[in-house]
Amino acid sequence: MTASTIRPCDISDYPALKSFDEFMGDRRIDMQQGSLLVATLESAVVGYAKVAHSEFMGWPLLSIVCVAPSSRRQGIGRDLVEGARLATQWLRLYTSTEASNMPMRKLLKSCDAKEIGFTDDLNMSGEREILFRLK
Numbered sequence: 001m002t003a004s005t006i007r008p009c010d011i012s013d014y015p016a017l018k019s020f021d022e023f024m025g026d027r028r029i030d031m032q033q034g035s036l037l038v039a040t041l042e043s044a045v046v047g048y049a050k051v052a053h054s055e056f057m058g059w060p061l062l063s064i065v066c067v068a069p070s071s072r073r074q075g076i077g078r079d080l081v082e083g084a085r086l087a088t089q090w091l092r093l094y095t096s097t098e099a100s101n102m103p104m105r106k107l108l109k110s111c112d113a114k115e116i117g118f119t120d121d122l123n124m125s126g127e128r129e130i131l132f133r134l135k
């Protein structure tokens, strides 16, 4: 397992992050809001996580975890989730994933995330969204 470094995102990380980002939205806005963590391997940015400060009923929500395809299955996603969980400013931390996203569900299970429920009629696809408490 390769050891990654988790740190707050810097605006200069944007080009590297954009090269593998697969989520909608402009990450530079998230960077300005201070909601991104990045994972680096030998100083190259290989993943990021977003914690939206009050997106889950007023509580913080880990809303994105994204690892560059070439760097997957090396523990980086788990390092990002743990990095978000260990941040001392959160009293509680929640996350969610689509039911079909087995990699993310397995990752969360390996982090002892507590499954707290699900919601239907939320995703445009009609897919069930499963809710977890991380902290």
Ligand SMILES: CC(C)(COP(=O)(O)OP(=O)(O)OC[C@H]1O[C@@H](n2cnc3c(N)ncnc32)[C@H](O)[C@@H]1OP(=O)(O)O)[C@@H](O)C(=O)NCCC(=O)NCCS
Binding pocket: 022, 063, 064, 065, 066, 067, 068, 071, 072, 073, 074, 075, 076, 077, 078, 079, 097, 101, 102, 103, 104, 106, 107, 108, 110
């Ligand atoms: C989901 C994602 C973040 C996982 O990142 P990763 O760095 O590959 O995950 P890790 O290496 O930390 O894996 C930790 C554990 O999760 C599980 N896991 C991760 N990817 C898996 C896969 N493709 N299949 C099965 N289990 C998987 C395993 O239990 C793994 O532990 P192990 O390698 O010891 O068996 C990555 O695949 C990704 O960026 N996917 C696209 C974006 C996405 O769907 N994000 C989640 C919703 S926001």
